Every structure is written in structure tokens, then in C-alpha cells.
Amino acid sequence: MLSDETNSLAPLDAFQAGVRNVCGQFLVSPPDGARDMRGLITLKQRQALAVAVVRNSAARINRDWRCIRQDSAEHLFLVLQKSGHSVMRQGDADVRLAPGDFIMIDSAYPSRFLYGDSGSLQYSVHLNRSEFAHRFGTAALGGCPIPGSTEIGMALRATIDRLVNSEDAAAAQQHFIGEAFFNLMGAYLCGLEAGTLASARTSDELLVTKARAYIRQRFRDPACTPASVASAMGVSLRALQRRFQAAGLSLSECLIATRLDYVCNRLMAQKSAGTSERISTIAFDAGFNDLSYFNRQFRARFRVPPGEYRLHAATSSAKNPTQ
Template structure:
């Protein structure tokens, strides 16, 4: 992790205004039925470059033709995933970013960042577009992905970590900036080779299938009749293909479906405690898509190390 910044609660409008001022015009899609988000946008200069810290629990952020018409897009964004995960899409290249991964985005073209309502935080290094084109010409393009294990991403992270340590050292900042551009140039030449281009495209379909699968489960997980076979059938893919797609984020479609149901159960159980007696645990289990209360209790204990009736900090066991 390069740096830790605190998050706070702010309105969607406040976040969108800050994002527009620091990064340009974007279209915000918040979580359903909410006016507030957990997030923060912080702006600073490091190594003679603008850096934005962006944290949020939105569904997605998009830059469409409408937003492109509002500003010209003066930067490339080198985005480093710090917390959570994000699906980033540009030029038909969709990649899942896990902590430590990086992606280069061109603000002059449409792009989409999906977070599925979960908390995600990135560091965005703003690389002036004109300077990028002068240095690298047509090699500079958006959608280039660097996994955290890549030697270039490791080196960039090390330089940025140094830059955070010497924020006020102006002479050293100049050399750090040149080092960053040097590494980006090396990465661009490598990624524009024929073999690298094939490697980048190989994961596009899997990432796009993952996005569709997550979206379908998010929409239907409360249905107790929903099965992974049904999800695969709806998406017109084999279960094996669906499993490979979810492996990108180190899970399975079955575990993702279970997680969504347990998340909803936690929300309802917390509301139950706040509101007094509320619904019985069995009712909550059925409302969250579980067909069997004993299985719900078993899965809940496994995930949270306590019974549903004691979550969060409850004292009375339900008499089911």
C-alpha cells in the first residue's frame, strides 16, 4: 500500500463535484436509494505530477461522449489499486484490478470503472497527455494493464513510495518524475509488442463475463430458486466458463451468491436489533434467498463466527 487516507461520509453531489474539479467530468452511479457515500477525494502534487486519491463505495463511474464534450481530457491516468477491487474498461479492454495492480487510462476516450457498490480506493497519477504523446507518440494508449507482479509496476510503486516520503524535496522530485516516465516508456514498448497485445486481449472476455455474472446475481440473489446453473444458462455460457470468470477475483459464482445473501442478512439483522423485536431469524433467512434455516445458520456461523440471532451483539437466541 502506497499511502493510507481516511474516508468520510459525503453526499453524492459533493463527491461528483470534487471528482469533476480534480479529474474531469464523469458520470456517477451511486448504490441504490442512497444520497450519501463513504469516500474521499484528495489532491496533491508528487514528483512534479498531480496525484489524486479517490475512495468511494459507488456502483460505477463512467466517462461517456457527454462528459468528453464537457472537457477535452488533458491527462492519462496511471491508476494504482490500493484497496478493494475494480473493473476498469477502456478500448474494449476490461480488467479486474486487485490491490497493487495498475492500469493506464486515457481521459480523451470513453471509459468505465465498476465497483459494484463496494468500497474501493485508487491512487491516480495524472500524466499530461501532451507530454505523453510527445514522449511516446502512438505507443501511449489507454487500457494497458500492469499486474502487481510485473517488474514495471513494482518499480513504479517503489518510486511513488519514495515520492510520498520526500514530498517537499523539489530537486529530487524532478528525478523521480523522470524515473516514472522512463518506466512508463519501458512498459509501453513492452506492451505494444505483438505477444503482449495478445496477452492483454486474452482476458477481456473473461472480465466482461465476470461483470455480467456479478450484475445478474446482484439483481436476483434474493430469489431462492436462483442457481449457478441458471446464471450460466441465462448468460449462454457453460458453468466452467462462468467459474473461470469468477476466478479472476479469486472466488466462485457459488461463493459470490452466498456472500451477497449473507450481506443482505447482516443488514436485516442489524435493522432488527435497532428496531426492537423485528423479524424472526427464519424469516430473514427466507427473505435473503435461503431455502433452509439450518443451512443459513451454518453458513452464517462459518462466515461471522457467531449465530445470526447474536449478530450484531444481540443477547437473545431466537426460538425458531
């Protein structure tokens, strides 16, 4: 059962401020034709984990590059749809969430949340990027869904419910519930990489999910190409391209986007650490082997060259030292 504090929803300005304080910079938009909406966000701190309880009647919540440059982007968010429905987008596909479904959102990259007319209740587990990388590595997971109908999905949902409602539990009990959550996440990620436990619901979706997991693991190798991914999946390049197209995706664009995400993540990390590294070094480390091609792709994606993007990130950090 939800805390009583989520039963009284606040107007748009207060909800926007609450989202900013708890999750970082997001833009909240009321439904079309409406001047206002109502919502409430509260944070449940549970030892090493924090869970935001978000109830709202918003039509749209966006996080664009301008928002990202205004805060530290230090978290991943595992979002659980508790009630209502939503459509979330990060990366190259929309993910429809029904009650019980999950999606992983990376705060370092743009995302979009669309909600239905009936309102929405979500739990958002805040995962510190450094802690997550220490436990599971640095694979890009933004936009990765976990259907609530899977065994892992059901176990995660029960564990998060327990976390939210463990306010009066002893610190040791909260700690072990948190560790149970991380163990389930580890099991999910291992299964995703192996292709034995995926977010897919059909064999074609499973193949696409396995290919995307393979890309996340191998993209830094310049020899990782669409053809090599298809070979690793045991299908022809054309067959894999058709599977991606059927899912509304592009195999080549997924590979390029993963490499560009890695570059962006490194540039954001430099902003936080106050360090500087040659952009060419980062590009080659991301798997690009042609700097001209890299620069064209970066400009097409982010609308600025990489040097200017890093400069804006550093300037934003200097102007917002407490964020």
C-alpha cells in the same frame, strides 16, 4: 500510509464535485437501492506529476461522450488499485483490477469504473497528453492493463507510493522520483511493443497483446489489415481471429476502433487549438481508404456524423472556455 485527509469520506454531491475539479467530468452513481455513497479525492502535486488519491464506496463512475465534450480531455490517467477491487472498461474489454494492478485510461474516450461492496482506494497518476506524446509518441493506450505481479508493475507501484508520500521531500528529489516513473513507463511501453513485456498472463493473451500493440503502431497505413497483422504475428488469420474471440474481442473491430480513436483525437485537438482540417484528410491519415465506409463506421460508433461531432466539440469548447 495515506494522508489523514483521506480518512473522512464526503457525501455524494461533495465527492462528485471533487472528482470534477480534480479529474474532469465524470458521473458518479451510488450502489443499487442506495440514495447516497461516500468518497474523497485529493490531489498530490509533485513537480511535473500529479497523483489523485481516490477513496470511495461508489458502485459506478462513468465518463461518456457528453462528459468528454464538457472539458479539455488533456490527460491520460494511470490508475493503481491500492485496495479493494474494481472492473474498468475502456475500448473493447473489461479489465479486473486487484490490489497492485494498473490500467491506463485516456480521458478523450469513454470509460467506466465499477466497484465492489467493500469500497476502493486508487491512486491516479495524471499524465499530460502533450508531455506523454513528447516522451513516448502518440500510440493509443486507453484500456491497457499492467498486472501488479510483473516486475515493471511492482517497480511502478513502489515509485508511485514514493511520489504520494514525498510531500516533504526536496523539489530535486521529487523531480528524480518523477523521472524514475517516466523511465519505468518507457521500459514498459518498449517491452509491450516488442512483445517481451506484456500485460498478458498466457501465451494466447500475449499474442493478442502483441497484435494490439502492432495495430497501434501501424494503423495509419492503409495496408494494415487483419490479414497483415496476422502475417506479422506469424500465424494464420483464422488463428489470430480465434485468439481475439477467446479474449472477447474482434480483430477487425480493434483495427477500426483504433483508427476511429485517432480521428476523434484529432478532432478533439482541433477543438483545443481552435483550428480546422478537412475530415477527409484526417480519415485518410488514420488509414481509411474509403470515405463512405469511414462515415458509416464513425456514425455507428459515435451516433453522429464526423462533421456534427466536430461542431458539438467546438460548441462545447466555446461554452466552457475555462475547462
